[in-house]
Amino acid sequence: MRVPAGILALVLLASPLQAQTSFTGPADALDGDSLTVGGIEVRLFGIDAPEGKQKCSRDGQAWPCGEAAAGKLRSLVEGQNVSCRARGRDTYGRAVSVCSAGGIELNRTMVAQGWATAFRAYAQDYVADEVRAKAGRVGIWDSTFELPADFRRQNEERAAAAQAPVRLMHQPRASTNQSQGCTIKGNHSRRGDWIYHLPGMPYYNQTRAEAMFCSEAEAQAAGYRRAIVR
Known part of the structure; x- marks a missing residue:
């Protein structure tokens, strides 16, 4: 499916995820909002992190905020069994999911700690977390940056x-x-x-x-x- 410019398609399709809605396994972060869990490629529901090659600006200096966001997610899942609840699949076949590791929800934590934005185009679940992170100037909110979609x-x-x-x-x-x-x-x-x-x-x-x-x-x-x- 051709995605309109700048919009990451998170269209939830009706087909089930291998007849299951939940799965658990070791994980590896691909970037700040996607990972593999037990071999299944996952897109974290409702959040949007800086792209892998994206840079932010702090005090006039560029820094690799996309790599930093990926590193944060990697630190949250490293050595953990990650559990996910799938909501469907996106147009790239990834399981759009809410995931947890070590007793914390990854989606909410990434937004609350300032390493991802609330993806308002698809969900309002994490808007309050983003507002608090922005007010506290944590993570990327201590920088100037483009929204990942832009x-x-x-x-x-x-x-x-x-x-x-x-x-x-x-x-x-x-x-x-x-x-x-x-x-x-x-x-x-x-x-x-x-x-x-x-x-x-x-x-x-x-x-x-x-x-x-x-x-x-x-x-x-x-x-x-x-x-x-x-």
Whole structure:
């Protein structure tokens, strides 16, 4: 699914998470709001942390607040069994969850300690925690920073501008393919990956095609890779 610029899609789908809503396991932080738990990739519900490469400014000096947020989440889960309650899946197949480790809720702790913002576009659960963290100037609130969604949007706009000549080169062919009834959908992810979806694959119907192909070989020749199905 093509995500509108700057918006991280947390659309909760109706399909269950492997027929379960809860799972537990050892964890590893991927960034400040996502991790793996027992091999399942998880997006923490209702919060939005700085991106891995994002920097904040303090006293006129840039510092890697995205790395710091990831480090904070890593410290909370290291050596712990993490328990999660899944609310559904996002468009990248991740389990959107509320998770706990060592008796604390990770979602709330990351916001309360100033390492993530309340993701108001999808939930109001952690707004009060964000207000207190901002008033106390803890974590990233002791800095000047872009909201993570704004940072992602600007990166997407820059990537789109850089890829414009390539898209224009492929566009006539894509339009022709679509008129010929070709069914393989090509799409650009928020991470900059060019992926394609086959009919019958998860999220095929939700994916907005930016190019259409008649065969996997044709899609691969255009620089796309097959979507990973979890």
